[in-house]
Amino acid sequence: MGKIGAAVIGCGTIFAQHARVLNEMEEAELRLVVDSDPEKARREAEIYGCEAGSDYSDVLRRPDIQVVHVCTPHHLHAPMIEELLAAGKHVLTEKPVAHTPEAAASVRAAAAKSSAQLGVVFQNRYNESSRLIHERIQSGQLGRLLCLKGMVTWSRPPEYYTDSSWRGRWETEGGGVLINQTIHTLDLLQWFAGGDVRRITGSVTTDALGDVIEVEDTAHACIDFSGGARALFYGTNAYLTNSPVELELIFERGTLLQRRDCVFLLQDGEETELCHPSQTATGAKSYWGVSHGLLIRDFYRHIQEGQHFWIDAEEGSRALSLVHGIYEASRSKGTVVPVR
Numbered sequence: 001m002g003k004i005g006a007a008v009i010g011c012g013t014i015f016a017q018h019a020r021v022l023n024e025m026e027e028a029e030l031r032l033v034v035d036s037d038p039e040k041a042r043r044e045a046e047i048y049g050c051e052a053g054s055d056y057s058d059v060l061r062r063p064d065i066q067v068v069h070v071c072t073p074h075h076l077h078a079p080m081i082e083e084l085l086a087a088g089k090h091v092l093t094e095k096p097v098a099h100t101p102e103a104a105a106s107v108r109a110a111a112a113k114s115s116a117q118l119g120v121v122f123q124n125r126y127n128e129s130s131r132l133i134h135e136r137i138q139s140g141q142l143g144r145l146l147c148l149k150g151m152v153t154w155s156r157p158p159e160y161y162t163d164s165s166w167r168g169r170w171e172t173e174g175g176g177v178l179i180n181q182t183i184h185t186l187d188l189l190q191w192f193a194g195g196d197v198r199r200i201t202g203s204v205t206t207d208a209l210g211d212v213i214e215v216e217d218t219a220h221a222c223i224d225f226s227g228g229a230r231a232l233f234y235g236t237n238a239y240l241t242n243s244p245v246e247l248e249l250i251f252e253r254g255t256l257l258q259r260r261d262c263v264f265l266l267q268d269g270e271e272t273e274l275c276h277p278s279q280t281a282t283g284a285k286s287y288w289g290v291s292h293g294l295l296i297r298d299f300y301r302h303i304q305e306g307q308h309f310w311i312d313a314e315e316g317s318r319a320l321s322l323v324h325g326i327y328e329a330s331r332s333k334g335t336v337v338p339v340r
Contacts (some may be wrong), residue, residue: 003029003032004300005064006052009056010071011035014094019048019293024293028300030333031065034058056080060087067290067303073166074174077102085114092119092299095183097316099174101324101339106319111313113149119299119309120316122187126298129263130188132275133249133256137192142267143252145229148192151246152183152235153175158212163211168213176215178323180206182235185245188318189233192249196227199335200325208238221326314340 006028008018008141015033030050044183045052053059059068060083068084070077070093078098084091097120098104111118113310116294124130137145154177166172173180190197202221209217218236225231254267256274263275277290295311302309317340325338 003027003118004066004303005029005061005062006067006069006070007030007032007034007059007061007065008071009023009034010073010076011037011040012071012073014071015044018071018092018296019044023048023071023291025297025300027304028114028321030061032062041050046158052287057109059084066090067300069093072162072180073172074099075166075172078107081107082092082110083120083165085110086105087115088114088116089119090303092121092296093316095103095187095316096120096174096179096320096323097313098320099172099179101197101321104313104320104340105149108317109311117299117309118301118313119295119302120311120321121292121295122184122311122315123291123295124184124188125191125311127261128277129258129261130191132263133192133247133258135258137194137249142254142256145193145227146250146252147230147232148189148247148249150182150189150234152182152185153239154181154235154237154242154256155239156181156209156217158209161209161212168209168215170215173215175214175323175327176206177217177235177237178219179320181237181318183323185235185247186322188232188247188320189223189231189323190225193223193225193227193229194233197322197338198224198226199266199337200329202233202324202326203330204327207236219258219326219330220331221322223325240250257306261303265277296310 006022032051032162034043036054041052081091098107121123124202161168178217188252190217192238200223204216207218217238225230244260249256261277321338321340328336
């Protein structure tokens with residue numbers, strides 16, 4: 001098999017995470033980058049040695065492009081994904097899979113009809129710490145998982161929103177801190193807890209950015225899972241720095257703690273380090289972690305081997321369901337059961 005031809009649609013903040021990896025892969029070749037701003041696409045194409053375009057529909061007519069990475073604003077995800085899948089293109093989309101539950105349902109239907117694969121980028125599942133925690137849960141070594149919590153305290157200045165007209169608006173972003181930043185932590189909580197969500201209570205507020213955005217910058221929730229575990233969650237963009245995500249999981253026979261991507265086991269009054277990250281993230285977005293490359297390479301491996309990628313439309317909708325469950329609980333000031 002020759003190199004898999006790839007295109008990236010959207011040359012915004014997350015673009016380089018995809019383009020750099022593609023340029024490093026022997027099995028893939030980045031052949032086209034697309035952005036509605038032709039000059040931006042041209043600059044990136046020069047950096048990565050490929051073609052530039054300003055109309056994503058050009059990808060549909062390119063037989064030399066088999067995989068398309070969708071890195072566009074949230075509200076554009078669903079229509080692009082559906083059109084690409086209908087054309088037989090494999091799609092790897094940044095989260096969220098869509099910006100509303102209705103759009104997500106439409107994407108799932110399109111994926112079910114297509115012979116091509118759809119992958120959703122929840123790269124933190126590939127973190128060394130996340131994999132260790134999930135393996136310990138599956139092994140049953142610590143007994144039943146009783147409860148867990150996740151805390152995200154990050155910062156987004158007003159310029160983050162004013163410099164990108166789609167951010168901070170319900171119509172185009174689909175929400176605020178929940179759907180854009182903390183959706184990754186919600187995804188880990190539901191992946192660890194397993195099973196379906198039985199009920200959610202919670203609320204969203206705009207604590208620091210009310211004069212800039214119409215969506216929330218802070219949220220909290222209590223989430224009960226069908227397996228019996230309860231998760232508590234808190235996330236905000238109102239902090240003044242980007243702190244590492246904190247996770248805690250309490251079992252019948254011990255506690256797992258994640259701090260700065262290290263995992264510690266607390267058992268019988270002693271704390272033991274189980275995992276220390278072998279890679280260190282660098283750059284302005286270092287708190288994102290280092291696992292984009294691992295997920296992208298795994299997606300291509302699944303395509304090459306004809307295997308179904310595991311974070312697909314169905315799996316990629318679970319965290320979005322949690323996000324909208326919290327929104328609904330906040331609106332109704334009550335308890336809700338999320339629906340996908």
